[in-house]
Amino acid sequence: MTSSPSGQPPxxxxxxxxxxSQRVTMMVNRYEIRAAAPDGSEGQLLALAEQKRMKLKEEVVFFADETKSRPVFSFKARQRMDVSAQHDVFDEHGAPLGMFSKQFGASLLRSTWTLSAPGIEAVGRERRPVLAVVRRVWTALPVVGDVPVPFVFHFDFVDTATGAPVLISERKKAIRDRYTVTVPDPRLDFRVAAAMAVALDALQSR
Known part of the structure; x- marks a missing residue:
């Protein structure tokens, strides 16, 4: 077993x-999480997530495959309809794996999130501060405010103790939302990383 740079096991x-990748349907936002093949193409399906709309408490369930017969992990908000609500990530048995939350004050100009998992305390921000401001101006305009934001933006999460990269989410230009997610820190469990990556799309406008 290979240890992380901090000495903690993966x-x-x-x-x-x-x-x-996101699929939008009438009542559900669906996300496909696929492994990255060695050649950079999409590999096997790792999980399928569904976000039901119009729920008082935000909850997203991840399933093992498209049959949706086996939920394998999930995240759920602690508070109702709160832009800075804390979200807990649970395994298939309901045991906690980590948590994340959006920092409302810091996000007024540049979206900022905190992420916690065993041995990890990280903060994630939009990579380009100027683009973050431009996005906010765009969405505030009465004519185009409801038009999908025509910008490609990325998030970088770093360890608050060391500054080392923990998780990187890069949005790609596509008809539907699509992200490439890199996890340089092996201490971060895939289930927490996938939950955070989906939340960056599902909850970004909150």
């Missing part, structure tokens, strides 16, 4: 890179 489920 997470039980460590996946160094994967893709997240």
């Amino acid at each position: 997470a039980p489920m460590a996946v160094p890179a994967f893709f997240v």
Whole structure:
């Protein structure tokens, strides 16, 4: 077993890179999480997530495959309809794996998140501060405010103690939302990384 740079063993489920793709339906936002193949293409399906709309408490369940017969992990908000609500990540048995939350004050100009998992305290921000401001101006305009934001933006999460990269989410230009997610820190469990990656899309406008 290879240890992380901090000396802590890798997470039980460590996946160094994967893709997240969104499908929008009438009542559900669906996300496919696929492994990154050695050649950079999309590999096997790792999980399928569904976000039901119009729920008082935000909850997203991840399933093992498209049959949706086996939920394998999930995240759920602690508070109702709160832009800075804390979200807990649970395994398939309901045991906690980590948590994340959006920092409302800091996010007024540049979206900022905190992420916690065993041995990890990280903060994630939009990579380009100027683009973050431009996005906010765009969405505030009455004519185009409801038009999908025509910008590609990325998030970088770093360890608050060391400054080392923990998770990187890069949005790709596509008809539907698509992200390349890299996890340089092997201490971060795939289930927490995938939950955070999906939340960056599902909850970004909150």
